[in-house]
Amino acid sequence: MSNVFTFFEFTRGSYEDYDRSHTQKGFYKHTGPKLESKTLSEHAYNLIREEIVSGALIPGMRLRGQVLQQRYGLSAAPIREALARLASDKLVKQEGQKGFRVVPLSLKDAKDIGELRRLLEVEALKASIAKGKEEWEDRVITTFHRLEIVEGAKSSEGDYFTALEHRNRLFHDALVSACDSEWLTDMRSLVFDHHERYRRLSRTRTRKSRKSIEEHRALMNAALSRDADTAAALIEVHLKRTTDAVEKHLSEQISDGTASS
Numbered sequence: 001m002s003n004v005f006t007f008f009e010f011t012r013g014s015y016e017d018y019d020r021s022h023t024q025k026g027f028y029k030h031t032g033p034k035l036e037s038k039t040l041s042e043h044a045y046n047l048i049r050e051e052i053v054s055g056a057l058i059p060g061m062r063l064r065g066q067v068l069q070q071r072y073g074l075s076a077a078p079i080r081e082a083l084a085r086l087a088s089d090k091l092v093k094q095e096g097q098k099g100f101r102v103v104p105l106s107l108k109d110a111k112d113i114g115e116l117r118r119l120l121e122v123e124a125l126k127a128s129i130a131k132g133k134e135e136w137e138d139r140v141i142t143t144f145h146r147l148e149i150v151e152g153a154k155s156s157e158g159d160y161f162t163a164l165e166h167r168n169r170l171f172h173d174a175l176v177s178a179c180d181s182e183w184l185t186d187m188r189s190l191v192f193d194h195h196e197r198y199r200r201l202s203r204t205r206t207r208k209s210r211k212s213i214e215e216h217r218a219l220m221n222a223a224l225s226r227d228a229d230t231a232a233a234l235i236e237v238h239l240k241r242t243t244d245a246v247e248k249h250l251s252e253q254i255s256d257g258t259a260s261s
Helices: 015-024 037-054 065-072 076-088 107-131 134-151 158-175 182-206 212-224 228-256
Strands: 092-094 100-102
Touching: 037 065, 037 076, 037 182, 065 076, 076 092, 076 100, 107 158, 107 182, 107 212, 107 228, 134 158, 134 212, 158 182, 158 212, 182 228, 212 228
Parallel strands: none
Antiparallel strands: 092 100
């Protein structure tokens, strides 16, 4: 995505002021070739979806059409189509004539999404282990190696965490990539996006205390050994630790009165 726009971490400051200042400086402008209408809609969907999942568009934020048009350098039609699609994905909420808003985070949703992610991930992983061939093994090994390199680094920079999240997803996608159920993989991918929004809350808070490298290595070894039961048990523990960390963080925010609503 680096050839489309420069990523900036979005804070809780004024959305309109922030976006107006950065638009004037030339950020977020589409610089690729002219796209067809359907492709523009898909492009808008991917851009907005990524920024919602990453937290750049913060939970509860009102999404104004004109501001989004300036932000991404797109016209009104693809933005509207993208928002309607994101509403069906439950990443944005339509509020009648008021437009759209990023779906807020909640402790209840964190629990529900975490449990659903666990159920889908286990079934997809088991199916993938049963069906995976040499190409699947190569993909798992390669994505783990690239993730391990980033996980072993020590940095608090935004670019570091962006790379870490990207490689983490590639590894988990690789593990289930041989699953031959399109319904299962589509549902798993949708829930992954929702879980990712919550999971990123826990990343900086648990990085020092959690040994993610060891968790991922054990998961890879079990999958490549075709030990589906062990792999399923490991992914359940891995995801539960993430969900527990998210719930703890949200509970603390609620206690402090800083949780988004």
